[in-house]
Amino acid sequence: MAHFFAHRDHPSTPRKAEDNRGRARRALSQNFLVDPHAVRRMAEAAGSHELLLEPGAGRGALTFALAGNCARVVAYEIDPLHAGRLAARARGVRGIEVVRGDFLAAPAPREPFAVAGNIPYSITSGIVGWCLRAPALTSATLLTQREYARKRSGDFGRWSRLTVLTWPVRSWELGGRVGRAAFRPMPAVDSAILRITTRPVPLLPGEAHAAWRAFVEEGFTGRGGSLHASLRGPYPPRRVDAAFARAGVDRDAVVAFVHPDRWLTLFELLH
CATH class of the missing domain: 1.10.8 (Helicase, Ruva Protein; domain 3)
Known part of the structure; x- marks a missing residue:
């Protein structure tokens, strides 16, 4: 059964008039994933988990695909309009919880969990940092700007400071490219799947x-x-x-x- 929650300690984004909704989406960095093939690839890359958190659920295209593989999906959406509509769509669907609020303000679960989502470009670093600070995180499958994913995974033949710092505990892997045409509104750049996986045994004590x-x-x-x-x-x-x-x-x-x-x-x- 789907549940709908709202963060009481985070202010909701005000509703916009119809002619201002496009501007609101841009402010929230919302580029919705609409290509079914890309949705399937993301869900397959994320894998099966008992608990999975989805930041930036938007209209829920990825939410339902993730729920097909996971026992419980907690979908975070800061936009109250989309959160309400997603909660209505998910009503009666087993294992989906919709949280209206900021994923970055959410406490990390203490039990093992994964993260997967088509995340807003503007807060990529914040979400990655949140994941890296979570002790119980097993993996994060994130759809990011392709350049960011290549930089963090070493695909340019060089490695960032963050990648090296976390290397004893986390591995970074570049997944497939997702073209800009897979999103609405269409962004100016392509995206890619970035996988961050917690090593079963750290490389250093x-x-x-x-x-x-x-x-x-x-x-x-x-x-x-x-x-x-x-x-x-x-x-x-x-x-x-x-x-x-x-x-x-x-x-x-x-x-x-x-x-x-x-x-x-x-x-x-x-x-």
């Missing part, structure tokens, strides 16, 4: 994570124009030279072009 963060932050200072030069400040130069030789990392390698796995090797050798 818990007590090493603080040292890992400090190591990565130091490396990304970019001092001297290379990772090798950045690390020769806080670590003995001879040890750094030996670690780079053993890890097979070129001394001239620019920080962002070093694979996260090589970062791990260097960290273990220097610590």
Whole structure:
């Protein structure tokens, strides 16, 4: 049975007159997924879960597809008009709860859960950050701007600071491209499926994570124009030279072009 909830501690978006609804959608960064094939691909990529949270449910095209694979789907929609309509459509559908409110204001479940959604471009970083801070998250399947997904997954041949920082605990994978024609209104850029998965066993023990963060932050200072030069400040130069030789990392390698796995090797050798 579907349920409808509203965040009482988050102000609802005011209703707009008919001629202002387009402007309201743009303010909320709403580009609705309308291509059935893309909806199926997203649902398949998300997989089956006991509990799944969907940020930015919109009109519910993805909500019902996700519910076909999951025991319970909690769909968050900040727009009261769409939230109300989705709740009405989901009435009588087992396992769907509709929450009218801001996903970013929601507490993370303590039980294992997944996240999947066609998320607003304007708050991509906020939603990704929310997912990364959730200890019980098992995976996040997010439809984002294609450039963002490629940047985080290393598809450009370089890796972002965030990807490297979280690498011992989370893996980042680029899924298929979803063209702009799959959305209404049509955005200016293509999208892609980004998968963030929590590793069953972390690549580093818990007590090493603080040292890992400090190591990565130091490396990304970019001092001297290379990772090798950045690390020769806080670590003995001879040890750094030996670690780079053993890890097979070129001394001239620019920080962002070093694979996260090589970062791990260097960290273990220097610590």
